[in-house]
Amino acid sequence: MSLPPTSRDVARIAGVSQTTVSYVLTGKGAISPTTRERVLEVADSIGYRPNLAARSMRTRRSGRLAVIMGVAFDNQMRMLNGASQVADEAGYVMETHSVEGTVEDRTERVLELAAGGQYEGILTFVPVLGSALSDGRETPPVLAATAFDDKMRSVGELADAGLIEVFVRALAAAGHRRFVHVAGPQGFSSARARQETYIAAVERLGVESLGVLGGEWPPETGRQAVLALADDAPPVAVIAANDDLAIGALRGAAERGWSVPEDLVVTGWDNARFGAYTLPSLTTVDVDFRAAGSHAMRLLVAALRGEEPPPRGATLQHIVWRESTGSAAPPD
Amino acid sequence: MSLPPTSRDVARIAGVSQTTVSYVLTGKGAISPTTRERVLEVADSIGYRPNLAARSMRTRRSGRLAVIMGVAFDNQMRMLNGASQVADEAGYVMETHSVEGTVEDRTERVLELAAGGQYEGILTFVPVLGSALSDGRETPPVLAATAFDDKMRSVGELADAGLIEVFVRALAAAGHRRFVHVAGPQGFSSARARQETYIAAVERLGVESLGVLGGEWPPETGRQAVLALADDAPPVAVIAANDDLAIGALRGAAERGWSVPEDLVVTGWDNARFGAYTLPSLTTVDVDFRAAGSHAMRLLVAALRGEEPPPRGATLQHIVWRESTGSAAPPD
């Protein structure tokens, strides 16, 4: 139960000053190879590891970046991967914090973290109030990697729902005249954007819409949406807000004896792992969450260095046409 | 770009000592309501927030717990939920760190975190060398919430593969005589345990095994495994190491014109969201990852308080029988 060794212990044992130990460990100063060797040996033998809190208090540099995550989104893992790699390459350690509660709770938590002096920069994957986000050269910078409502700044790629219109257009071109949207919860700007894009698209193309169903993310919602359709609904095109809803819709169709893609076609969103293996396989939108995470972290690192924000790079979304939409060809 | 306010700033503006500010903010000492009020007001007005690094250095208590995660496992999110809630209730802040690299890299990272002085306890969801784990009353305690190999201590529930034998037994009782296992990567003790349990079970029951295929987690591996079976393999029971492999197997069966559950039956593991909606729906093992996370965190909190480790509670796994195994009844 003894206390962990400090740099002072190393110094004493090695017969040098604390200064020398510090120089050896940080690689600064000019230390003779002999001394250096001895210090390293002692440090290793007594298992010395620097106390990061003390170091960061002194240097006002923690070398640490925080990512704020919600607790329930699988896709965050992929964004995390991308962000983590960029942070690594930039020489930062990235930590993640999970937050729950209301948007006010989450905002408060982010403010605490920002003021806690332990992070040089913060990236949030969950929505917080705009008041918590940086707009200038504040320290530490706080950036959001997701878009949820108009009060928040955001990198925004993930809320882009333009491909919904491409779905509707391509299916209309393939002869479909009747559509329905199975929406996600409207608290998510991604879900809202998809719904709005759907509504605008059916109107613009002059095809019939049986309306907007759903409103939650789980597959059961997709299943129920299809079970709720009128018996004479087919042929109908189901535009689902994500792949979970879409697989639920496939199941619902089978339960009603409707075959896909003859009676019903289905599109999803997210390119979940299972989508290529459903029966029939699922047409969807591949979202490069990893790239979204990378890009968000790159923005943070650029802000940290006072550099220009890097350009967006290639688009993060593209349609993956599979069996659930039959022969609806990509429009080109 | 000005520095954040310190407790010294608050003291100066409020016309009191730093001591008084500290007492007000920590709720210790006996401060008059008037003074208390004024300090709080000033602190709020200048947006003061305590520097946690300084506080923790002084108190040697950070109130913070770290969870170490790998980057690629969806199920971790659920474990995190459970752990987070327990930490919260126990009055700790929980942070997560993502680690990559070899087991040595990860071990080193855990050791750094343990020695960094910023956490009162550490829980790892990814395998690390046993040398990084606590066995006694070390500070901070480091516990593992997952079992990967014999060198590591672990809470272990997640590596329990006993239900594989229940699958084999129930399917044999329903008349199945030919089995095959689609394994996960053997670097995971969960995958290895399932494979070993499978091998022991087919042997004990005297049923035929077509062998062990697979060796990776993605659905494509499951599909390939079924495509690799001999034409005269059916009727065959496919015991897959997880649901991703199982949905791949379903797809492979369809591609070969084999119907499920007539020609082929399939079992999965994990109770993924999609499993109730595949065609046919998937028999699987529901794993209460949230409870596993809760329990692991409870163990950590108990260690922190010097209390006895809490008992395991109810089992975390149970079979969910669905369509992919036909009429194989649970052996109640």
Add this chain to the structure above:
DNA sequence: CTGAAAGCGCTTACAG
């Protein structure tokens, strides 16, 4: 009820 002072474990001018 309040304050002066010490010290947590580091790093970094500065002096030699």
Add this chain to the structure above:
DNA sequence: CTGAAAGCGCTTACAG
């Protein structure tokens, strides 16, 4: 090439 000393922002005996 090395060391003595100051100080990062807090908390906490201790004194009054």
